Every structure is written in C-alpha cells, then in structure tokens.
Amino acid sequence: MSDALTVVVLVLVAAAATAAVAQRDPARQALVLSFLGVLLAALFTVLQAPDVGLSQLAVGSALTPLLIMLSVRKVRRRGRSKEGPE
Amino acid sequence: MHVLPYLIAAYIFLTGCYGLATSRNLIHAVGCLAVCQSATYVLLLAVGYRDGGTAPVFSDMRPGSRPVVDPVVQALTLTDIVVGATVTALLLALVLQIAKRHGTIDPDELRELRG
Amino acid sequence: MNRLRLVLLTVGGAGLAALLVAACLRLPDFGGRRHPYGDRAVHASLSRHTANTIASVNFDQRAYDTLGEMSILFAAVLGCVVLLRQAGDERRARPEPAEVARPVRRYALLVLPVALLTGLYVIAHGQLSPGGGFQGGVVAATALHLLYLGADYRALERVRPLGVYETTDSLAVAAYLVLGTAGVLAGTAFLANTLLPYGTFNTLSSGGTVPLLNAAIGMEVASAAVVLLAHFLDQAVEIEETTGERTEGAHER
C-alpha cells in the first residue's frame, strides 16, 4: 500500500522532470519547475522527510520561479530596448 | 521496488544532463541544472529510507515507539536545497551579465562571437 | 560541429547511464533495515534533549558542515551583488505605480503578516518540529515580497532598507562564528554543544546551543534571500541601459 504511493509519486516526479527539460521556453519551463518543486515536496513527505519537504516547498514554490521569471523579464526588456533605436 | 527509486534518480539526472547539453538558452540551462540537483535529493533520501519508518522528529511521538528513517541524509539534503537555490541565483546573475555584455544568451551564438 | 556534439553526448550519456545503473544495483536495498549512522545520530540527539534529530545533526553533530554551507550561501549572495550592481552605462528608471485588482491587493496585505509569522514560527520551532532556520528564513523573505506582487515595487522599497539586510546578513554569519568560538573559549572544541544546559526535552529552550545557531541561520538565510531578490528586482524593474553606443561597445569588451 505504502509502496503503491511511493511508486505513483516517483513516476510523477520523473515525468515532471522530463517535461521541465523538454520545455525550451524559459517562462514555460519555470511553470513546470514550480510544479516539480511542489511534487518533490510531496515525494519527500512520502519518504518521511518533512524537514526536507518544507525546505523544498519554501524554495521551489515561490523563490525559484520568481528568480527565473525576473531574469526572463530582464532579458526580454533588453531585447525590446535594443530594437528601439536600431 | 528495491532499486526503483535509485533508478528514477539516475534517470532524472541523465535527463537534466541531456537538457543542459542541448539547451539553446542559458536560462533554460540553469533550469535543467535545477532538475539535476533534484535528482541528488531523491537519491540521498532514498538511501536513508526504512520500510515502515517515520521521521526522526519527536515533538509528537515518544522516542523509540516507532522505527525511524536516517536523519543524516535528510540534514544533508535540506541545507543543500536552500544553498542550491542561491547558487541558481548566482548562475542567473551570470546569465544576465552575459546578456548585457554580448547581447545574446544562446550558447552557440556566444561561441561564434568569441571565435 | 553540432553532430559531433550529439554523438559525444550520446556516447558519454550511455556510459554514464551504464555506470549509474551498475552502481544502483549494488546499493543497499531501498527501505532496508540497516542505518548505522542514522541510529547513532538519533541516540546522540536524544541524549542532548533535541526533539528534532535533523536539527541536531545540522546544528550540533555536524555544525561544522553547516558552517561550510553557510559560507557558500554568503559567497553566492556576494557574487550576485557584485554581478548585478548598477554599471556605469546604466540608469535607473522609476517604475510606474501598478494598478492591481483590489481583492488581490487585499489578499497580499492580509497574507503578508500571516506568512511572516509562519516563517518566524518555523524558525523558532526548528529544534522541536519539522522546520528550522533554512526553511523559515526563505518563507519570511518570500513573505516580504508579497508587497511587490500585491502592490508595486516602490511599496516594497519603502519597507526594505537594503543596507540593514546586508548588515544583518553579515552579523548573522558573525554570530554563528562567535557561538562556535565560544565553545573553544569554554575549553572544549569549535562549535561543540557544551556551552549551555540541555534543558527539558521538547521545550523551546532545549538542546543547548542548537536554538541559537538555528536562529543565526534563520537570520542569515532571510536577509540573504531579501538581498538576492532585491538585486534581481532592481535589474528587472528599474535598471535600464542607456541606449545608443551600446551595440558597438558590446564586442570590444
């Protein structure tokens, strides 16, 4: 019973990791990465590591997506301001 | 079941490496590196797991009443997650600096610029 | 060129995969009964009255290791600050005030104190229940940025004197080192948990120096995350390049 839960979550994590790599657009990848982060927290709970799960939730749900999206925004803004004068 | 979690960890690591090597965008590459990192977390925690065990946190249970999983690997993983996030931030800062200096974040175009 | 790289990647990946699978098959079985280090760590933690064994491993048995992690964190933040500083050819543009839908704004302002409090709770109960300085620090820092998400960047800048957070970051690192050195001065070893009485099991003051080191890490992580996000926000929202001579200058550097 417990094994079934472990297998389900492990397979979901593997699928999410594959999807995160397959998304070539960084903004879309950030969406999948935040999903992967929350799912990893669930996996860590199943593996009886609530401390690690908390750590992963704190970092993966909001901090990492915010960092990536801010970088994407900066790069896009640069692209736009460069097109202007040329 | 005995090796499945280890194999999944190896698979996630290889997937992340594939993404890193074929990435056309440095921000995407940093995301792939984050995937590689998560493979190490899965591996470490799988090594420390014990069937029927529970977390070695005794605020809501009597010590010794239930078998517990290995706390050492958990401690390693938990610090690594937060430190890994700041290292991701450092890499993203490098990417922004590259975008500023060279006007592109495609690794192939960067190589042509240098050559 | 591209083809060569793909071939190399396939060969290297296949080799690595074979080695990893071989290694996985020789690892102890998943869910096995033998965890010698784990059992010893649990025993040591209980003998020092720390309810959360993971906190005990982090801040007592392997506190030296955490010092290393903390210096990586500190160095990474320092690197970001240097890389993302405002360069000579850049100027700051004040962002326009944002119009956010009223329920979203209200939600942000309502949840901000709740999240901040949760962060502090997670830090304070680190040696008892799941949590600790690393997790709670990130939560508290994220909570502050609800002000950017729910209102605008200027509102965040008003409650976030960056200098204070940079100083707090360094002070927290210093506090960790001082606590470690105090052990040496007391006649034992660096970061040894012999300074304070162990207290009553499962109370806030139990565990000797564990709660103090935990609080120092919480301060460090929280202010480090705030400083990091501040520099990224500056770059994404405020700092603009002065356009014009940029395109020629790019290749010379």
Place this chain on the structure above:
Amino acid sequence: MNGWILAATVELGGAGAAALWGVTTGPPARRVIAQNLTTSAVCPALLLLAQGYGRPSYVDLALLLALLGPVGTLVFARLLSDDLAGDSPSAWALTWAAAALGAAVVVALCVAGDPGRATVKLLVIGALLIGGNLIASRALAGGFRGVAGG
C-alpha cells in the same frame, strides 16, 4: 496501510497527472491555470498523509504550501501579464471544484480528529488554501491589467 493513505494516493495520482498534463501542453493561459491548481491538488494530499502516518507535525507542510502556493501563482500572473493579456485565463468551474475538494478534505479531517488546537490549525489551512486559490484565479483572470513596467 489505511484509508487515509489510499485516499492520498488516488488524489495525488489523479490530480497530479492532470495538473502535469495541463502545465506542459496548450497555450500559456491554460498552463498557468494548471500551475494554480497544483496547490489545490497537492495540499489536501499532504493533509491526508499527515493523518495517515499519524504525525500531526507533518501538517506544517500543508500550511506552508497553502501560504506559498498562491504566492507562486501571483508571480506568474504578474510577470506573465503581457502574455496572458490576450485571452484572460479563467476556469471557474475547475477552481470551485478544487476549492470543494480542499474543503471536503479539511472537514473530513476535522471530524476524524479530536477537537482542539489541531482543528483550529486545520481550519486556518483550509481558509488559506481556498482563499488563496480563489484570489490566484482572480489574479490570473486580469488582476494585473494595469501593470506596465513594474
């Protein structure tokens, strides 16, 4: 092992797979909705697991997810507002279904446990989860219209 873990397995497997499918395919509008529903899918599962393992301290994870999950969605709603401006993404039927799922799980756990501090904590988590879910949906459906450069 017991019914709670079985429920968590079914819930996590079904909702997790659906959210993964939603977050990887389709236009950006659909992806952010799926990202928002991740919180509502995983948080009840975490509560069920805490009950199934008999560890009240695991509830902290659900509390943190209920707090930070919507914050993550607000990040995307704000920083992707240009991409989302064309088709304002809203799926209110799904949103209410997710809210009902969260409410059902919280009520079931409140009934199963003894009344006390744990019940209050559960109710707070339920309120944060449902409120956060609704507000994040609202934010996606044009909550950041006026955000230009900021």
